[in-house]
Amino acid sequence: MAALLLLLLFLFLFASSALSQDSLIGVNIGTEVTNMPSPTQVVTLLKAQNINRVRLYDADRSMLLAFAHTGIQVIISVPNDQLLGISQSNATAANWVTRNVAAYYPATNITAIAVGSEVLTSLANAASVLVSALKYIQAALITANLDRQIKVSTPHSSTIILDSFPPSQAFFNKTWDPVIVPLLKFLQSTGSPLMLNVYPYFDYIQSNGVIPLDYALFQPLQANKEAVDANTLLHYTNVFDAIVDAAYFAMSYLNFTNIPILVTESGWPSKGDGSEHDASVENANTYNSNLIQHVINKTGTPKHPGTAVTTYIYELYNEDTRPGPVSEKNWGLFFTNGTPVYTLRLAGAGAILANDTTNQTFCIAKEKVDKKMLQAALDWACGPGKVDCSALMQGESCYEPDDVVAHSTYAFNSYYQKMGKASGSCDFKGVATVTTTDPSRGTCVFPGSAKSNQTLRNTTTALAPSANSTTSGCIPQYYHASFADLTLLSLLLIIALVFL
Secondary structure: HHHHHHHHHHHHHHHHHHHHHHHEEEEEEEOOOOOOOOOHHHHHHHHHHOEEEEEEOOHHHHHHHHOOOOOOOEEEEOOOOHHHHHHHHHHHHHHHHHHHHHHHOOOOOOEEEEEEHHHHOOHHHHHHHHHHHHHHHHHHHHOOOOOOOOEEEEEEHHEEEEEOOHHHEEEEEEHHHHHHHHHHHHHHHHHHOOOEEEOOHHHHOOOOOOOOOHOOOOOOOOOOHEEEEOOOOEEOOOOHHHHHHHHHHHHHOOOOOOOOOEEEOOOOEEEEEEOOOOOHHHHHHOOOOHHHHHHHHHOOOOEEOOOOOOOOEOOOEEOOOOOHHHHHHHHOOOOOOOOEEEOOOEEEEEEEEOHHHHHHHEEEEEEOOOHHHHHHEEEEEEEEOOOOOHOOOHHHHHOOOOOHHHHHHHHHHHHHHOOOEEEOOOOOOOOOOEEEOOOOOOOOOOOOOOOOOOOOOOOOOOOOOOOOOOOOOOOOOOOOOOOOHHHHHHHHHHHHHHHH
């Protein structure tokens, strides 16, 4: 009996760990694309990337049919141009739910309906009908006996929050109180989340240098550079957490303290025009990799540590036909042919969004960097980093060419592969970068190459120095159990001990 209970305990921990990672990150699927992949191709990509949450900006029939029996959780949307009709007629709302929800559920796992998008800030003349539309959709779900399975909310721009720092002093734009207060009452009564679009990129750009780039990108900060809320003494190491907590505090200012937050959009553009210097592949990769790690680790926010904030990355594909600056067309993780725009640095984060479709990434030394810095990083890798550098010895396969760039590339990549390609393990104080080109040459076969039969395990405790730290650039990943997980775990342990 005790053995059975211990087996169940092990299975519980394994399942909890998997669910805690894979159920927290989703992606938005925009369709302003020249050659939009077919719904079947979209689903194939999602499944290959282990993405089990998506948000659609409509309720497209072919897409909903493609999601049937996949288990992927789907948020569908009422477009802004349909708000007025739904808000004025219960019959119109009922018809919408019949056609777009009941016709597909439960085969298609619809979990929420986003009614409109950023209505208060982008369609102000429709603000007065927003709550009515929510209520009519909710009433239609109740009639269809789907209200317990499917939540109803509406995504907001974070700009509805004023004075977002310090977070403890944040409040909603009082102009919208006639809408915000009844909206929050609705969300509280239905157990629905506040949907929020969180874009540190725009906060950083609009701050005119006040917000440091590293603070926006989740990069490590020295303790004296962390932002501290003087009222709560909470330390903020990134813009994302500060915005989310600002929303929590703004709700509490109106006496709503038990409404969860769901981040419906967050991301960073990978390309911009001449004036958008910080819209780059490197910054987009850094932001999204760090954001995903932050979310799946269930880090929570300083106000609610350990409380996971489910987050949807904006977006799956680059939408090349979107109007506006170049950056508006380059938020995607993938091109429409299914290849990644960049390779997310997510080793150690489970299978979720492991968007290196070839699984062939390598760490190489950057060109045109200080040779002394390269030598110091090489010495660290082959010393404290515990990399096997024997192949670089004279007469060995990787000795030639005998220069610091070539030798550093081998050592950096060996460390990167040994650490499981973990985020931050290819930095070495800024002299290394990730590439998809195999640097192997002749008989010098690099670890991680398809030419190599060597298996490198993600072990050792030595950490590569990053650009912002004198010690480490890679943070070990741990499983963070929720309160419910710990409660069940404790119960199972007690039962096991009784029967031992």
